[in-house]
Structures are given as structure tokens and as C-alpha cells.
Amino acid sequence: MTSNETPYLEQFPGEAKLVKAAFWSSFISLAIGALFGVIQVLHRTDVLRFIDSADYYTVLTIHGVLLVISFTIFFLVGLFTWAITTSLDRPLPSLRFSWGWYGMMVAGMLASAFSMFAGFIDSIDVSASVLFTFYAPLQAHPLYYIGLVTFVVGTWVAGFDWIRTWWGWKQDNPDERIPLPTFMVLTTMIMWYIATLGVAVALLAFILPWSLGLVDSINPTLTRTLFWFFGHPVVYFWLMPAYMMWYIMLPKVAGGKLFSDPLARVVFVLFLVLSVPTGIHHQYLDPGIAEGFKFIAMTNTMFLLLPSFLTAFTVVASMEHGARQRGGTGYLGWLKALPWRDPVFTGMALAGMMFAAAGFSGMINAGMNINYLVHNTFWVVGHFHLTVGTGVALTFMAVSYWFMPQLTGKRLWNRTVALVQVLLWFVGMTLMSNAMHRGGLLGIPRRTAEPQYDGFEFEAGVGSVAELDAQIVIGGILLGLSTALFLAVMIGTVLGPRDDSLPGNNYAETLSGPEDAPLVLDxxxxxxxxxxxxxxxxxxxxxxxxxxxxxxxxxxTGGLPLSISLLGSTIAATFGELLPAAGSVTAPLETAATTLTGIVR
Amino acid sequence: MNIHTYEKLWLIGAMLLIVGFIATITYGSVGLGIAMIDDSEETIDPSDISDDDRFSDPRVEQVGDNEYEAYVVAQTFIFRPDPIEIPENSEVTFQVTSPDVIHSFSIVGTNVNTMVIPGEVSSMTAEFDEPGEYGVICNEYCGTGHHDMEGKIVVVPEEEFDMTELSVDAPDQVDLGEEVSITATVTNGQLEDHETTVTAEIGNETFEEDVTIAGDDSEELTFAVDADDLGEGDHDWSVDVDDESESGTVTVGDDADEDEEETDDEDAAEETDDDTEQTEENDDE
Structure with missing residues (x-):
């Protein structure tokens, strides 16, 4: 926007520390989450199994929660803090207050993480191998839910902090348009407040009291629906910071300007309006919900494609503008003039490209009756590893190469490694997600430790399951390596020398500015x-x-507590409630109960 | 607002695409008749499924011409019944429920795929045109044994398919001079008449009888041999119809030895095939 000479650290030293802390929380989650991801690909494909298949679900729970909740949202709060302070050119009102919400988020995540990790240790009875979706009647230890609630409340307070910063700015600048990055933060946070109501009600009114034993019954369809009320918009919560980067950072690193500020505002308004009333599209195959409601969710979801189509246009147009500024010519020849050696640019551009591919698999998911074919299959896993796993994650990693020097005043170590890192991610994810999509079409399920069955085999029309597994393993290992390189660059940068020639803390200017945007957008x-x-x-x-x-x-229902209990009596009591039909004559039921006891130990 | 011409065209194109997608899905629902799992079934208390006449005895039932209903229970970590046997060229409505946590009922390689939520009954109809076998899996995480949860659907060629059930009433002991009489009750679970052959063996005597059983009905057949013809001692008998089979042993001889001999027999029979089969038969009931 304004040409600023100083890096962020000098502009807002206090805020820079906070952003840095948030980023490191995010990176630690990424490190553990990615490591567990590698364990999963090796286990699922039966290449290397060194954990118990029962523990696979503990690994999966940690992988899911740490990556889609902790990694993404800690990065978001750092990024949004930067966006608010930079675009308003105004510090946060009280850093102590801000560290407060950060501390809340950390405490919440640590509590949940402790509970999840306890799944590995028999003697700690607080485990929570219920996966990221915690569908009742699966039951985790209350600590897991309390941690999640604390974390989410932390984000609410953070949102309040940004909103009051903007409010203060507005009092001082009553006639100015909301700067674009601030506009993006505000719309995203309003969406988040609406969306998290669902999960807050599900947890506080139903699941937590039930897991504490205050009530002994639950409506699984209700808590599931409330989860997806939140569960779909949360994907936009991950995505909006990446979109923000594509709008305000990518044009700059491409050497140009943002094509259109007004359309960027339209896009964020559309996300605010359409994100939440679509959650039922995750429940297309749920009994007990009328087809009409599913149809409405389907229509809303399809219209959500619009802001993403608009983004694709604006981002590509901005890149082309940048390339032409750099001397690029021709219909497609301008592509060569882009700064492909810059990991910040290349990472974001590749992330955007893979996100576009994900858009197409997403349309299949969204297609109500086509969804029968892919629901809960590996296809879905392939889909979201392109969206949150690349569109979001790779963008975050790429921009970190710009942010880390801004936050620490250090020189980036090392550009070449960083470039290799983003390319490795791209190659690894291409292999892995492609194989996951194809596997899903064969009916291979998601979320399972051993997708190898006794009674039948998955039949591949093209290639073979072994070939798909090979792609998944190679892809997964490349992604693990890429994560390690990313962390190496981050650590290397922090430990490295100061850089006195850092560029100023700026984001992209616009070709068509806010003055072209109708006031109603604000x-x-x-x-x-x-x-x-x-x-x-x-x-x-x-x-x-x-x-x-x-x-x-x-x-x-007593639920299916996934806490490991050493007390035989607890198990017996649980089964009394869990399998009320066990008293009846049906022999297989008792067999099932026996199996279960065997596994619960 | 300033919108570039290209961007306007792009916007129009995107809107057309979106409308096109919605139209495609609508065509799938209305034109092709792909119905969504919905709220048409009554709710069910998951702790009471043993009182429900569909799920207390999970099974396949014929409800019309080439129309069947399969009542399936998905529970940690099995499906009942397993396997599910249905004839080719049939239309099968699956009704699935869960007594414990959320599962799925997903027939691999097809678009038969539904969530199974405790408290609800998922109902969907599918056509099976060709004989073959399908794997059934649970694709929703349901606990530590989730990956072991699988079942099978066997689509049987039409001419080989039957829903015949057999129960046999035979004496344990018969005195010399009397008649060894075995009564077989053959039940036809299908709605159409069923023509079949019942074979029976008592000692060395074999019987074969063709029978036509009316739809949803049963026939009683009696096979008899003079005890004198068999002679004193133990004699095996068996009755076979379609894939069903029952067998046992009858003792011909005087009363005095009865108790003793029977006990001996049972002990001896412990490891024989006959006994195993009988155990299975008992389980089915």
C-alpha cells in the first residue's frame, strides 16, 4: 500500500514478537502433524507397521487436530495480527491483552494434545482417539473437549482484539475506506463467530455434560449436524488467510499490483454470507435428514464456487500484470517472466494451482447424488490434502519465507533450500493426492488403519492398488522431507545473522482501488x-x-469411551450400557463384545 | 463498480457453470431417480433393536416379485447377517441400523453407501443385475477395530437362489418291530412356488421326493423305514434340500440300554461332522 521503508519488526516490535510466537506454535504443530502423517502412509499401505493398528487412530486424531486446528489457526492469528496492524498502521491496544488470548489458545491446545497423546499410554486414562470430528457416541475424555473449547474461545478474544483495533482506527479516520487486509480480517472473523456457535453448542450443551456424566444420553445426529454447522465454514477459516495472501502478497512478489480491490471485497463478502449454510453437504448420506434440506445445502455449496472462480481470475490477472511489468510478453509467454526462483512466489503459485485442481474434486463431493460414489472414501482425503494440505499449507510455508525475516530482522536461510522445499511439496502432493483420489474411486475407505480386507479386494480399472500405494508412500515421504526442509529454513533463519537491508513491510498496491468499490461493500x-x-x-x-x-x-448411551481403562469393572459397566442388546440371545453380539474387550485391554 | 470486460465474461461463464452443475444434480435426482438417504424411516431406540421384528433377526426377506428387503445391523465391528444372499435381477431395499456408534454400510465398487446412525434407520434400494460377490465395509471410524469391520453380499444366479429352510423331527431311539419315521418340514421363504427335491437317508435306505412348496409356506414330508430292516444298533440319517442339510443318529434296540447308549453316542459324536452341522443348525435358529 504505502511505501514503507522499515520492516515489520521495527514498525511494531511488540506485535512482531506475538506474531512470531503464533507462527512457532503453528510450526511445532506442523512438525508433529507431518511426522504422524508419514507414519500413517507407511502403516496404511502396509509398507512399515511399527504401531498397533488400534493406535493408528490415536495417530490420526493427532495428525488431524494438530494440522487443521493448531497449525492453521495459530498461523491465522499471527497473520491477521500482522494484517490489522500493518494495514491500519496502528498497534494493538494492549499487548498484555493480546498475549492473553494467545496464552488461552496455547493452554487449550496443550490440554487437548495431552489428552490425545494419552491414547498411547495405557496408564493415563484421559485419551481421546475420536478423530477431529469427535462424532458421538464415540467419547473422549472431557479434557479433550475442554481444551478445544478453550482454544476456540481464545480465537474469539483475538477477533475481539482485532475488531477493537479497527474500531479505534475508525474513530480517528471516519471517512476512510476499510483497508483491504483489515476488511478481510473482519469478514473472516464475523463468519467465524457465526460458525463456531455450532460447535460451541454441540460441545457445551451436549457432548461435554455427557462426557462428564452429568447427562447420560445424546442425539448423535444433532451433535453431528452442529459439528458440520462449524465443520464446513472452518475450512474457509483455514482458507481465508491463504486467500488474503494471494490477494495482497502474490501480486507484489510477482512484481505487479492487485487487479481489483472491489472484487476482492465481493469475494470475502460472499464467503461471509455463504460459508455456514452449507454444512449439511457433509451429511448427504445421513439418515434422518430430508432430501430437500440436502438439496438446499447443495445449491448453496455450488454458489460458493463463485468467489473461488473470481479469485482464480483476479490472482491470474494480477500475476500477468506483474509479469508484464517485468518485461513479459505474448499470450502465454509472460509466464516465463514470473519470478520462479523466488520460493515465496513459486510456493504460492503452485499452491493456487493445486487449489484449483481441488476445486474440481470438490465439485464432485458437492454433487449430492454423485457423492454416493466418493463419500468417506480416500477420494475425500485426496481432496482436502489439495485444499488445506496444499492450497493453505503451502501458501503458509511460502509466505513464511517473507514473514520470518520481517519478524526477526534476520536474513532468510536459505533461498535455494526454500525453493526446493516448495517444489518437493508440489511433487509429493501431486503423487499422493492423485493416488488418493483414484483409490477413493475404487472404494478404498478413508480413516482406516488397514484398508486390506479378508473377503474381497479393491479392483483397479487402470493400474493397481499396489501402484497407488507406492505413489502414496513416495508422495508421503517427499512431503515429510519437505516439511523437514521448511523447519530447517525457519530454524536456520532464526539462528542466522541479522539483515540490515530487509525490504519494508509492504503489501500489494491495486490497479483498481477501494475508491471503485461501492460503499455498501463495507x-x-x-x-x-x-x-x-x-x-x-x-x-x-x-x-x-x-x-x-x-x-x-x-x-x-454410555458412548464408546476411547479412554483406555485398566479397570475391568469399568469395561463391564460400559458394555452394560453400550450393548444393551447383549443380554438378548444373539450370539454375534457377544462375540463383538468379546472382541472389543480384547482390544480395550 | 469497475468490472473489467474479461472479468464480466468470466463471471457469466462461472455462473453458467454453477447453474449447469445444479441442473446436472437435479437431473440425477429427478431424471435418473437417484434418491438420497432421507428421513422417511421411523426412528428406533438403539437399545431396543432386539425388540424390533426387522433387526432382532437380521435377514433377507422377499417382499414382492423380484423385490427383497435386507434388514442389516451394523455394530462394532461386524455386519449381520453376513453374508447377505440375494438373487440376481432383484431389487433389494437395505434397511440398516446401529445399536452402538455411527458406522457406514458401503458396498465396495458401487454407489450403495450410507451412514448408519444409532437411532435412525438408513433405507436405500439397489438393483443387482448380475451374479457376483461384493465386499461390504464400514467407512466411518467406529473404534479401535474399525478396520476389521467387513461383510459380504453374494448375488446368486436366479436358478440357484432359494430361501428354503429345513427342520427335521427324528426319534432318538426306536424299538425293534416299530417304524423309524423322520419328518422334514421344508419352508419356502420366497413368495413364488418353489420346486425342489428332498433327499433323505436312513441307514442304507435312500429316499428322493420332488416337492412344490407354495410361496411363504411349508411342506411336511415323512420318511419311514421298518426298524427291523435297519437292525439293532446305531444308524445315521440325513435330510438334504437345496443347500440345507440336517443329520443325526437313531438307535434301534431295546429300552434298557437306551440311556447308557445315548450318552456314549453323544460323547463319541462330539468330534464327528454330524455334530458340527447340528450345532450350526442350532445357531441359525
């Missing part, structure tokens, strides 16, 4: 009201129907 109250109305339309009837069918508190 009317956040209006968009919030519209978003809430759409949510009410999309969710009131389904929720009422689910409650009237299954009851607010559902039926009695």
Missing part, C-alpha cells in the same frame, strides 16, 4: 444480517426436525 452490519438470515433459513427446519425425531438429548 457495510459489515448488512452482510452480517444477511449471513445470519441465510443460516436461519438453512438450519432452522433441519435442526427442528432432527430434534423432533431423536429428541434434544437423544437416547441413553
Amino acid at each position: 457495510n459489515l452490519k448488512l452482510w452480517t444480517i444477511i449471513a445470519i438470515i441465510l443460516v436461519i433459513f438453512a438450519y432452522t427446519l433441519p435442526l427442528l426436525s432432527i430434534i423432533s425425531r431423536g429428541g434434544l438429548f437423544g437416547f441413553e
Whole structure:
């Protein structure tokens, strides 16, 4: 925007520390999450199994929660803090307060992580191998839920912090347009407040009291629906910081300007309005929800393609503008003029490209009746490893190569390694996600330790399951390596020498600026009201129907506690509730109970 | 607002694509008749599924011409019944429920795929045109043994398919001079008449009888041999119809030895095939 001479560290030293802390929290989560990802590809494909298959689900839970909650959201709070302070040119009102929400998030995540890791240790009875989605009646230790709630409340307070910073700025600058990065932060946070209501109600009103034993019944469809009320928009919460980077950072590193500020605002408004009333598209195959509600969710979801199409246009147009500024010519010849040796640029460009591919597999997922073919198969895993696993993750890693020097005043170590890192990610993910998509079409399920069955084999039309497994393993290992390189660059940079010639803390200027954007776009109250109305339309009837069918508190169930208990009596008591039919004559039920006891130890 | 011409064209193109997608899905629903799993089934208390006449005895039932219903229970970590046997060229409505946690019922390589949520019954209809075998898996994480949860669907050629059940009433002991009489009750679970052959063996005597059993009905057949013809001692008998089979032993001789001999027999029979089969038979009931 303004040409600023000084790096972020000199502009806002206190905030820089906070952003740095948030980024490191994010990177530590990435390190553990990625390591566990490598363990999973080796285990699933039966290349190397050194954990118990029962422990696979503990590994998977940690992989999921650390990467999609901790890695992404810690990075987001760092990035948004940078965006607010930079674009408003204004510090946060109170750093002590800001460290407070950061501390809350850390405490929450540590509690959840402790609970998840306890899944490995028999003697600590707080485990939570319920996966990221924690569908009841699977039951985790209350600590897991309490940790998640604390973490989310931390993000609420962070949002409040950014909003009040903007509010203060607005009092001082009543006639100015909201700067684009701040606009993006505000719309994303409003969306987040609406979205997290779902998971907050699910946890606080139903799951937590039930896991604490205060109530003994639950309606699994209700808690599942409330989870997806949050579970779909959360993907935009991961994505919006990446989109922000594509809008305000990518054009700059490409050597040009953002094509259109007004359309960027339109895109974020569309996400605010349409993100939440789509969650039921994760429940296309759920019984107990009428087809009409699913159809509405499908239509809303399809319209969500629009902001992504707009983004694709703007991002490519901005890149072309940059390339032409750098002397590029021709219909496609300009592509050669882009700074492909810059890991910040190349990482983001490749991330964007793979995200576009993910858009296409996403359309299949969104296609209600086509979804039968791919629901809960490996296809879905391939899909979100392109979206959050590349579109978001690779963008975050790429921009870190710009941010880390800004936050520490150090020189980036080392550009070549960084370039290799983003390329490795691209190659690894191409192999892995391609094989996952294809495997899904064969019916290979997601979320399973051993997708090898006794009674049948998956039949590949082209290639073979062994070939798919090979791609997954090679891809997974490359991704693991890439993560290690990324962390090496981050650590190398922090330990390295100071750099006195750092560029100033700037983001992209625009070809068509905010003065071209209609004022109504900045009317956040209006968009919030519209978003809430759409949510009410999309969710009131389904929720009422689910409650009237299954009851607010559902039926009695002890749940399937995935805490490992050494007390035989606990197990017996659990089965009394868990398998109420076990008392009846059916022999197989008892067999199942025996199996279960065997595994629970 | 300033919108570049190219961007306008792009926007229009994107909108057309979106409308096209929605139209495609709508065609799938309306034109091709791919129905979504929905709320048409009544809810069920997961702790009471043993009182439900569908799920207390998970099974396949014929409900119309080439139309079948399969009542399936998905639970940690099995499917019941397993395997599910159905004839080719049939239309099968699966009704699936869970007594414990969320599972799925997914027939590998097909688009038969549904979540199974405790408290709800998932109902979907599929056509099976060709004989073959399909794997059934649970694709929703349901606990530490999730990866072991699998089942099978066997689509049997039409002419080989039957829903015949057999139960046999035979004496344990018969005195000399009397008649050894075995009564076989053959039940046809299908709605159409079923023509089949029942074979029986008592000692060295074999019987073969063709029988036509009306739809959803049963026939009683009696096979008899004079005890004198068999002679004193133990004699094996067996009854076979379609894939069903029952067998046992009858003792011809005086009363006095009865108790003793029977005990001996049972002990001796412990390891024989006959006994195994009988055990299986008992389980089915």
C-alpha cells in the first residue's frame, strides 16, 4: 500500500514478537502433524507397521487436530495480527491483552494434545482417539473437549482484539475506506463467530455434560449436524488467510499490483454470507435428514464456487500484470517472466494451482447424488490434502519465507533450500493426492488403519492398488522431507545473522482501488444480517426436525469411551450400557463384545 | 463498480457453470431417480433393536416379485447377517441400523453407501443385475477395530437362489418291530412356488421326493423305514434340500440300554461332522 521503508519488526516490535510466537506454535504443530502423517502412509499401505493398528487412530486424531486446528489457526492469528496492524498502521491496544488470548489458545491446545497423546499410554486414562470430528457416541475424555473449547474461545478474544483495533482506527479516520487486509480480517472473523456457535453448542450443551456424566444420553445426529454447522465454514477459516495472501502478497512478489480491490471485497463478502449454510453437504448420506434440506445445502455449496472462480481470475490477472511489468510478453509467454526462483512466489503459485485442481474434486463431493460414489472414501482425503494440505499449507510455508525475516530482522536461510522445499511439496502432493483420489474411486475407505480386507479386494480399472500405494508412500515421504526442509529454513533463519537491508513491510498496491468499490461493500452490519438470515433459513427446519425425531438429548448411551481403562469393572459397566442388546440371545453380539474387550485391554 | 470486460465474461461463464452443475444434480435426482438417504424411516431406540421384528433377526426377506428387503445391523465391528444372499435381477431395499456408534454400510465398487446412525434407520434400494460377490465395509471410524469391520453380499444366479429352510423331527431311539419315521418340514421363504427335491437317508435306505412348496409356506414330508430292516444298533440319517442339510443318529434296540447308549453316542459324536452341522443348525435358529 504505502511505501514503507522499515520492516515489520521495527514498525511494531511488540506485535512482531506475538506474531512470531503464533507462527512457532503453528510450526511445532506442523512438525508433529507431518511426522504422524508419514507414519500413517507407511502403516496404511502396509509398507512399515511399527504401531498397533488400534493406535493408528490415536495417530490420526493427532495428525488431524494438530494440522487443521493448531497449525492453521495459530498461523491465522499471527497473520491477521500482522494484517490489522500493518494495514491500519496502528498497534494493538494492549499487548498484555493480546498475549492473553494467545496464552488461552496455547493452554487449550496443550490440554487437548495431552489428552490425545494419552491414547498411547495405557496408564493415563484421559485419551481421546475420536478423530477431529469427535462424532458421538464415540467419547473422549472431557479434557479433550475442554481444551478445544478453550482454544476456540481464545480465537474469539483475538477477533475481539482485532475488531477493537479497527474500531479505534475508525474513530480517528471516519471517512476512510476499510483497508483491504483489515476488511478481510473482519469478514473472516464475523463468519467465524457465526460458525463456531455450532460447535460451541454441540460441545457445551451436549457432548461435554455427557462426557462428564452429568447427562447420560445424546442425539448423535444433532451433535453431528452442529459439528458440520462449524465443520464446513472452518475450512474457509483455514482458507481465508491463504486467500488474503494471494490477494495482497502474490501480486507484489510477482512484481505487479492487485487487479481489483472491489472484487476482492465481493469475494470475502460472499464467503461471509455463504460459508455456514452449507454444512449439511457433509451429511448427504445421513439418515434422518430430508432430501430437500440436502438439496438446499447443495445449491448453496455450488454458489460458493463463485468467489473461488473470481479469485482464480483476479490472482491470474494480477500475476500477468506483474509479469508484464517485468518485461513479459505474448499470450502465454509472460509466464516465463514470473519470478520462479523466488520460493515465496513459486510456493504460492503452485499452491493456487493445486487449489484449483481441488476445486474440481470438490465439485464432485458437492454433487449430492454423485457423492454416493466418493463419500468417506480416500477420494475425500485426496481432496482436502489439495485444499488445506496444499492450497493453505503451502501458501503458509511460502509466505513464511517473507514473514520470518520481517519478524526477526534476520536474513532468510536459505533461498535455494526454500525453493526446493516448495517444489518437493508440489511433487509429493501431486503423487499422493492423485493416488488418493483414484483409490477413493475404487472404494478404498478413508480413516482406516488397514484398508486390506479378508473377503474381497479393491479392483483397479487402470493400474493397481499396489501402484497407488507406492505413489502414496513416495508422495508421503517427499512431503515429510519437505516439511523437514521448511523447519530447517525457519530454524536456520532464526539462528542466522541479522539483515540490515530487509525490504519494508509492504503489501500489494491495486490497479483498481477501494475508491471503485461501492460503499455498501463495507457495510459489515448488512452482510452480517444477511449471513445470519441465510443460516436461519438453512438450519432452522433441519435442526427442528432432527430434534423432533431423536429428541434434544437423544437416547441413553454410555458412548464408546476411547479412554483406555485398566479397570475391568469399568469395561463391564460400559458394555452394560453400550450393548444393551447383549443380554438378548444373539450370539454375534457377544462375540463383538468379546472382541472389543480384547482390544480395550 | 469497475468490472473489467474479461472479468464480466468470466463471471457469466462461472455462473453458467454453477447453474449447469445444479441442473446436472437435479437431473440425477429427478431424471435418473437417484434418491438420497432421507428421513422417511421411523426412528428406533438403539437399545431396543432386539425388540424390533426387522433387526432382532437380521435377514433377507422377499417382499414382492423380484423385490427383497435386507434388514442389516451394523455394530462394532461386524455386519449381520453376513453374508447377505440375494438373487440376481432383484431389487433389494437395505434397511440398516446401529445399536452402538455411527458406522457406514458401503458396498465396495458401487454407489450403495450410507451412514448408519444409532437411532435412525438408513433405507436405500439397489438393483443387482448380475451374479457376483461384493465386499461390504464400514467407512466411518467406529473404534479401535474399525478396520476389521467387513461383510459380504453374494448375488446368486436366479436358478440357484432359494430361501428354503429345513427342520427335521427324528426319534432318538426306536424299538425293534416299530417304524423309524423322520419328518422334514421344508419352508419356502420366497413368495413364488418353489420346486425342489428332498433327499433323505436312513441307514442304507435312500429316499428322493420332488416337492412344490407354495410361496411363504411349508411342506411336511415323512420318511419311514421298518426298524427291523435297519437292525439293532446305531444308524445315521440325513435330510438334504437345496443347500440345507440336517443329520443325526437313531438307535434301534431295546429300552434298557437306551440311556447308557445315548450318552456314549453323544460323547463319541462330539468330534464327528454330524455334530458340527447340528450345532450350526442350532445357531441359525
